[in-house]
């Protein structure tokens with residue numbers, strides 16, 4: 001124990017048993033008053049800490065927050081996550097992550113916010129990011145790969161989040177190419193991948209994930225009423241955001257490792273298996289044209305292959321996909 005955060009972790013692992021104030025003070029090499037001050041600070045942060053006479057402190061309740069300590073408490077495997085930087089309110093976590101990456105933040109650095117006031121999707125479209133309702137997070141990856149392989153990490157992220165939602169809330173999200181997660185036809189998650197690269201080497205991949213977690217239908221702005229959903233709406237109950245964030249991060253580590261060790265094939269299989277697009281008749285709407293056909297799979301580079309009516313196969317690099325029937 002050396003500060004408020006480590007005290008919190010100590011109380012969390014105690015699992016409801018009291019931890020002696022004297023013992024904590026001895027461990028930290030500080031006075032019992034100093035420990036008591038940390039406890040007061042935790043209470044100001046929204047934790048409920050009970051003081052049991054002669055026995056010590058018990059953590060009774062944690063706030064609904066994405067604080068580093070809470071996320072770490074749920075991490076099944078902490079090999080991947082290096083640093084978690086938590087904000088109350090930001091414009092967007094993306095530029096913050098870019099700056100951290102440029103300033104040398106390592107692979108596995110996480111920027112997460114309770115609220116975004118200027119959250120964005122692809123093509124600078126707005127991303128609704130209400131306070132305390134979702135997981136608005138950017139993760140910095142620094143794999144040693146050439147830039148043309150970077151899109152594969154977008155697919156890794158989709159698989160990681162899709163399975164995390166299933167594991168944590170038993171909600172069956174499916175991947176819509178390139179990278180939305182849907183439940184039915186409604187969007188539950190958007191993923192935005194951005195790159196810092198030299199001509200031959202990736203410097204950093206920033207994976208932005210916007211997961212709608214605890215919104216109810218009327219929490220969404222009117223224009224999203226027919227197209228958005230949340231994990232809570234689908235699960236029928238409140239979902240622990242810190243637990244879900246931890247599952248996402250655990251899976252990101254797990255599937256990046258799988259990719260590094262075994263290559264793209266197992267990722268491609270998982271992606272296609274959990275995809276909502278493959279096998280469907282779709283319109284791929286691009287800037288200048290629209291291609292209609294059956295989505296048959298993705299390539300090594302994350303390109304969507306569509307078999308068109310004339311029997312030819314078209315590779316789609318970037319488009320909005322809509323159902324064709």
Ligand code: BTX
Pocket residue numbers: 091092093094116118119120121122123125126127128129135136137138180187188189190191192208209210211212224227228229
């Ligand atoms: P996208 O361009 O595929 O989707 C954007 C579209 O999705 C919008 O035009 C709107 O129709 C719809 N939309 C907006 N907000 C929501 C929402 N909360 N739920 C469902 N649909 C919505 C998807 O882009 C990528 C989004 C990435 C968001 C993350 S959050 C953390 C990071 N920071 C940041 O600013 N962006 C990323």
